[in-house]
Amino acid sequence: MRDQPAPVHILLVEDDDTIRRSVGLSLERYGYRVSAAPDGLTGLEMFRETEYDLLLLDIMLPHLDGIGLCRRVRETSQAPVLMMSARGDSLDVVAGLEAGADDYVVKPVDTTVLLARIRTLLRRATFTAPAEPAPADGTGLLAFRDLTVDTRGLEVRKDGRPLALTPTELRLLLEFVAAPGIALQRATLLRKVWDYGWDGDIRVVDLAVQRLRKKIGADHIETVRGFGYKFRR
Incomplete structure (x- = not known):
């Protein structure tokens, strides 16, 4: 019997209990493994202790906000980071992207959009196709x-x-x-x-x-x- 591939492990950092539970349950329903933290410092500790395939960070977090957390993550990791913002046109979104986030979604989070963004980031993190056209000498x-x-x-x-x-x-x-x-x-x-x-x-x-x-x-x-x-x- 073949070993089943390990599920994608996502670190979700969100201070709102209701959103954290609902988003976590939605992701688990689609086969993802989710570890959740209620604030930025806890999220940072969890990130340092475990390797995650993707991080889903709220921007507005107590103790250490999502922007600061993203910067700390980028010091040691190139894992995909998706930010969640309550205000899609806010300067917080720009700050999050400048800190190294790959993309963002606006709250209230649409599950269909969230899943699409996550799948895209995960595909991008594991792609192997070379750019085209390849060099004429075949070396790449x-x-x-x-x-x-x-x-x-x-x-x-x-x-x-x-x-x-x-x-x-x-x-x-x-x-x-x-x-x-x-x-x-x-x-x-x-x-x-x-x-x-x-x-x-x-x-x-x-x-x-x-x-x-x-x-x-x-x-x-x-x-x-x-x-x-x-x-x-």
């Missing part, structure tokens, strides 16, 4: 001045040193290096990287590009005003 290596991208081994190096990119940042970079010198619309990146089949928040793209620039060097990605971004050859 692409070089851009101080930057080397291994599209098969999914490894990025700057000046010979490996870079720690989140799955979202890596997927975004692969889209760029697959089309160097070509301007890509924000909507196109939102669809290809975040797998949005509907209109999404372009701030997600802008802030992910901002984080990626800090890691690979701002001069590699050019802003095409009013359109999107272009990876410099």
